[in-house]
Amino acid sequence: MTLTRADADYVRDLVRERSAIVLDGSKDYLIESRLAPVARKNGLGSLEELVFRLRRERSGPLHDLVVDAMTTNETTFFRDVGLWQALEDKILPDLFSRRAAQKSATFWSAACSSGQEPYSLAMMLVDRFPQIVRTWNIRILATDLSSEMLGRAAAGRYTQLEVNRGMPARSLVTHFRRTGAMWQVSDRLREMVEFRAINLVRPWPFVPEVDVLFMRNVLIYFDLGTKREILGRCRKSLRTGGHLILGTSETTLNIDESFQRTVHGPATTYRPK
Template sequence: MSIITASQFDHLREMVLRESAIVLEPGKEYLVESRLAPIARREGLGSVSELVHKLMTSPSAKMTSEIIDAMTTNETSFFRDVHPWQTLKEEILPKLIESRRIDRRLSVWCAACSSGQEPYSLAMLLRDTFPDIVKSWDVTIIATDLSDSMLYRCREGVYSQLEVNRGLPAPMLVRNFQREGADWRIDPELRRMVDVRTCNLAVPNSYPRAASRFDLVFIRNVLIYFDEATKTKILNETSSRMQSDGYLLLGSSEVSISSATRLVRHQFGRTIYFQPS
């Protein structure tokens, strides 16, 4: 057995959709082959086809989770797209800080955080721009993902030279990271600002619970992997967990959302953001 068969591909597609809501379009067999080949090798199997055969005949929770993890796309970078971070600095965070000055509490959820560049970008931005708020307010950044390997990386907070070269200006790098061999480790204070947890966006019961509703939510560059009904469900579940004047940021290519969502679209500069209606 070598290349996966049509029925094996269908089995895998159904499993990935059921477990993660990720839609594997027909024709993505090559992607499946390249993503699952390392797992097949680790299992001592001769091919991906043998791996899928094993999954179909004697499935285990561990193998299912490893396959789902391998099928996630984890592309990310520090301060990705630049302009949303400018908008956070100039518009969103100042407004939130002004309206929360009595409660002195800021609650952020960074969903689908991948290896952590997004939540740590926010932690750096907050500490650099609003140091007094970070020191004296109750600031919580909950970072979640479905992928165990990405959650591990996010908890570690260690990045290669290539990764820090993507999006981090040199002064920011030396201010916020410590050298560790060839890599860079996030400053412990920033690490402590981020609470890393598992959450499958397809399963609302797994959404994080915060002390209060979220003031700011990031769901960036993940909705593209889901179908329209799933996107709408996720956005409605999310908006019900947000403060009525809270802010939601999506990926640049994800801002055309269904009118069935209870979200109102706003724009500041090049950044589109949403608020519960």
């Protein structure tokens, strides 16, 4: 299935307008390969027909499916091991001593995809900081634009391949049970994570006050102005002393100079100055 230049431009504009994801001209193959299944599942014989329907209906569930299909959802459990080591050794112990009077801490995984990131955090808290989990008010908020990913994340069911990627065997045995060919995350972890839909480029329905904000591997898809706007909102959301965590190829440098870059061994976080 192929797209005409005009139809590819229409999809590019739609996706950019709704998600801020930038798909330049070199991504036409990606648009075609991601939208072919959407067309098939919706009984449409070609991409031309799909775009015709999108144009005719202006807005609706098909538009959401198209935007959803154009998101890249690559993720793994404990992605970037150095970060998780730094969280365990330094970032979380420091946070818990800073918040000892309040006995509360809030975490936000702001582009959580299929849930591996917030569940990795929940596992780390339960395994390494059990006393805190028992006695503090710990909130883990996990959000994404993609309703398909949020559905998967909330269900907490993973394939063998997904649990093989990044998950220590001990964590798998402790926190998952096998159901047929899948692995089901424990109710305990599921209850620790609140999943919600938030489109980062639209007004946020609420601005949580957070201690650690994971905004990893999502800013890369946005243009400079959008990155700057989102980083500004992140800063407002962070509590004093809080940490913004970006993907390894992302930075606030030359985008928003009101963050202080802090290095913790192999990991870097960004803290409001």
